[in-house]
Amino acid sequence: IDLYKRIPTEAGLGGGSSDAAAVLRALNNYFNQKVEPLELTAMAAHIGSDVPLFLAEKPVRVRGRGEIIESLDFELPVFWGILVHPGIGVSTPHAYAALDAVPNRQPGTSTERLLSRLCDKKEIPINISELLATGLSNDFEPVVLTTYPDIAKAHEIIVSAGALRTLLCGSGSAIFGLARDLQHTNQLVDILTVNFSSIMIVSSSYPDAFNIKQI
Known part of the structure; x- marks a missing residue:
């Protein structure tokens, strides 16, 4: 895997965690979605507390240490x-x-x-x-x-x-x-x-x- 970093490290932007989530999703796509979403979220939480957040595709509320993800039903206008x-x-x-x-x-x-x-x-x-x-x-x-x-x-x-x-x-x-x-x-x-x-x-x-x- 070749990783080209655009997000600064130690900046509070979740750069490392989003990279980890992207790799999980890419591997799951490569293997034809063999891992169900809940199991993938559990794997992400094992890697890092805020990794599950970056598996979400819509706004979410995050609780616990980051492993409890609740989808929220709204879409934000551009800002x-x-x-x-x-x-x-x-x-x-x-x-x-x-x-x-x-x-x-x-x-x-x-x-x-x-x-x-x-x-x-x-x-x-x-x-x-x-x-x-x-x-x-x-x-x-x-x-x-x-x-x-x-x-x-x-x-x-x-x-x-x-x-x-x-x-x-x-x-x-x-x-x-x-x-x-x-x-x-x-x-x-x-x-x-x-x-x-x-x-x-x-x-x-x-x-x-x-x-x-x-x-």
Whole structure:
């Protein structure tokens, strides 16, 4: 297997896990779907906690350590944004250890509220960005931003550039900036190219693919 990496490592983007899921699916296709979906998901969970997620072909809610996958009945309109890699990596095990060490940590409720609105198809606006901006959250963010000043500075710069919502990706280090539309995305890129050498324009195009353009 020849692997050409486009997703940065130690960035919180699930690059390794998505590669593992892709190999599982490719092997199953090669052998004429001999492994049933539930068994394939169990195999994926044995490889890594977030590998099962990347076997899904529609939006899902993930629970447990990543092995409990619940399909959600909605399709998102297209939305745009930027991904910035600040030039350093974050060790996933270290990030989880730091999160576990936070005393009296309570899970946020904004994500559940957002999913509830998305599952009610009447609540999904044509321009999805404003709705996503109010509901996206990441428990890793305060922990990682406190530990890594360079990532915190990058986060601050993207906020100042005018992104609708700026959020750490997974356990870091990549940062996502949500835009109103493609024009706003290009404006963010114009502002941020002074500060960052690695910026990607990203858009959802579900169910076809997730488009990435390196700047």
